Amino acid sequence: MxxxxxxxxxGSIVENEIHMTITELCHATNAAEExxxxxxxxxxxxxxxxxPDDWRFSGDSLxxxxxxxxxxxxxxxxxxxxAMVLELLDEIARLQK
Numbered sequence: 163m164x165x166x167x168x169x170x171x172x173g174s175i176v177e178n179e180i181h182m183t184i185t186e187l188c189h190a191t192n193a194a195e196e197x198x199x200x201x202x203x204x205x206x207x208x209x210x211x212x213x214p215d216d217w218r219f220s221g222d223s224l225x226x227x228x229x230x231x232x233x234x235x236x237x238x239x240x241x242x243x244x245a246m247v248l249e250l251l252d253e254i255a256r257l258q259k
Contacts, residue, residue: 181218191227197234198227204245206230
């Protein structure tokens with residue numbers, strides 16, 4: 163007789179039309195607000211609005227913030243380095259299309 167392991171995964175689908183505040187983005191990614199602010203000023207994230215209280219992030223920003231967080235935490239890359247790596251990854255994706 164074989165034993166079957168069943169694992170239940172839970173998640174949410176985030177559409178581009180959804181707009182998150184900085185607090186919601188931080189909660190969704192477990193990133194510190196200071197990191198998100200730095201990513202915006204470095205050009206990694208492009209929210210709408212003029213100040214952190216007014217910023218609204220699209221669904222694409224969630225994926226981008228998760229990538230930035232992994233690069234900064236796992237590889238210990240600083241914010242300008244994260245921006246450069248993500249820019250290079252974007253270029254590779256464009257070239258592959």
